[in-house]
Amino acid sequence: MRWTLKPKPEAHKLKHLMEVLQVNEVVATLLLQRGIETYEDAKTFFRPTIAQIHDPFLMKDMELAVARIEKAIANDENIMVYGDYDVDGTTSVALVSSYLKTIYPNIATYIPDRYEEGYGVSFQGIDYASDNDISLIITLDCGIKAIDKVDYATEKEIDIIICDHHRPGNELPKAVAVLDPKRDDCNYPYDELCGCGVGFKLIQALSSKRGQTVTDLFPYLDLVATAIAADIVPVTGENRTLAHFGMQVINSAPRAGIKAIINQLKKDSLTITDVVFVIAPRINAAGRISQGLHAVELLTEENIEVATQYAASIEAFNMERRELDQEITKEAFQQIEKLEEQERFTTVVYDENWHKGVIGIVASRLIETYYRPTLVFTKSGDKLAASARSVKGFDVYNALEQCKEHLIQFGGHKYAAGLTLKEENYQVFKDAFEEVVKNTIDKNLLTPEILIDKEITLKEITPKFYRILKQFAPFGPRNMSPVFMSTELKDTGWAKCVGADEDHLKLTAVQQRSPRISGIGFNLGDKLPKVQGKKPFDAVYSVDENTWNGNTTLQMRLRDIR
Known part of the structure; x- marks a missing residue:
């Protein structure tokens, strides 16, 4: 590093x-x-307040969106709430549909099938709406590039309101309203909302017409906080405020579906990191292995007994997802190792039998090992579909844009994207992608970087210091958990490898004239020789708590050692 x-x-x-x-x-x-x-x-920063949640009508087209929904309610129209199959999409659908049902009964929900329909607004979804006499579709976390789909819906006399947070293309769809803070002509004060955040602004606008305040909408913020955590959006500005209050809801009065997941964990208090690594993967598992609508059912269910049954089903999906993830990652490693020994600036792998639902996770795993912009392809009908992941500092979306003549479609963010292409274009696209990355990437970005906030001494790590650090939460992009460096440390002589495969490093460090402090380094077992024999070493770490046998002490969460 x-x-x-x-x-x-x-x-x-x-x-x-x-x-x-x-x-x-x-x-x-x-x-x-x-x-x-x-x-x-x-x-x-330290004391987020409701006043920091912006007026939703500052968002371009919000008045149009609210007027069209009010017209639908007045005319007794059927409304469909349509969202993507990931955490951001399913939480968005759960949020908007459950709110609308409190004011109007004719609400349907729709999550596209990852395998049959793929990402975003689909022709099948519009056909479903047409067949069921639905005249208004609200899309969430998708739709900003669905120009042809919106035209198709218009032909069928179906209006669409788009709520999205992805980057628009050169042209906007001809929808009734397009809510997206990343629109060039949108002056909304904060443009890093997730899809569920845009959905929240919509219900905030609708509720204000009924005399409700933001406080009345707090029960929905557990969904917003979950989406913010899962979608890796910056935890700054309005997102920080929404996440702050959302985490309070998760820890004090979560909806039945989230409570059912939490009950499986046997944990008293959750952090946003727990949401990222525990709650989000389970919600995601439904869309990866089966159907995203299972997640919507879980998140909108009000009966805890029924929600517990849904959570158990989703846990089974999650276990299957883990097994597939491990199996495919192993096969991808084998495929990479068979390649010729030549310097490559990308990692691109393909197997027609890989499960489409886990290729994104596999791409992230490959990044951890090879640290290159990565694409994992599989067969999807008569086409190939891929998940793209990038290294810190490199915009994979821009790289894909430079290869778009070989693609059927693509969309996403700087660090994560999805794409489809014709099978016969795979090799030419793979070569083009390699060439674009080779010519545009700063070669330093191919070595993982660890950003250190400050060098400190061990004696500065006190309970008071840690109490202040905890107030920096919730953590996430642009407000990551602080990382420190300390130099000239020595182990007390008891350093060892721990864990089932002895992958992790456990030590107790001292520094001149400082108290000792324990440290745990996950997947740093190979660093043991660097600290044995009381050899001096430098460490990069964050500070957290360790509870053992009822005693809680501060510890270093080691990131690297040299």
């Missing part, structure tokens, strides 16, 4: 913040790195 120490903030800003907040240099540095320069900035 490349260790990169973030630049030290300007001295006058550091001095000012230390004085006005009465904090030490480390805390002031962490705040300045996150763009917090004044007392007011810090107050907003």
